[in-house]
Amino acid sequence: MSRVCELTGKGRQVGNNVSHANNKTKRTFLPNLQNVTLMSDSLEKSIKLRVSTHGLRSVEHVGGLDNWLTKTSEDKLSPRVAKLKRELAKKAKSTAA
Template sequence: MSRRCELTGKGPMSGNNVSHAHNKTRRRFLPNLNEVSLMSEVLGRTVKLKISAAALRTVDHRGGIDGFMAKAKDSELSPDALKLKKEIAKARAAA
């Protein structure tokens, strides 16, 4: 499984370790990913996603996974998250 946030698309970045003598060696900056279960009120079930800590704060700020998906861009979402967004939209339209 890739080290990429399923909601925001955040992935590893590269940079340099810089020593006191100013020697540079390449390194990777990995995103702070957590596997969380989020409750979808529209679907009435929990959804497991691998998301970054920043994305989790944004989900809380927007009032849950349903509110986040309403404003999320399709280009940033993983295929699983895109499928979830369509399920939520369909359930909202039916309700």
């Protein structure tokens, strides 16, 4: 399982540990990923996702998973969440008609 947020695309970063003697060794910085169940109001189902804490705060700030998906471009999302976004758009289109 890759260490990438399914909503924001945030992944690992690479940097250096720097000692007191200024020796540099490579290291990785991993995102703080959490397994979360988010509720979709319009689809009326819950979705289990692996989300960074930054992504979770962003979803709550925007007003829920449905609002987050409508405002985010598909290239940032994982394939599973992009499919969910398309379902959401289809549902919104059918209720508007």
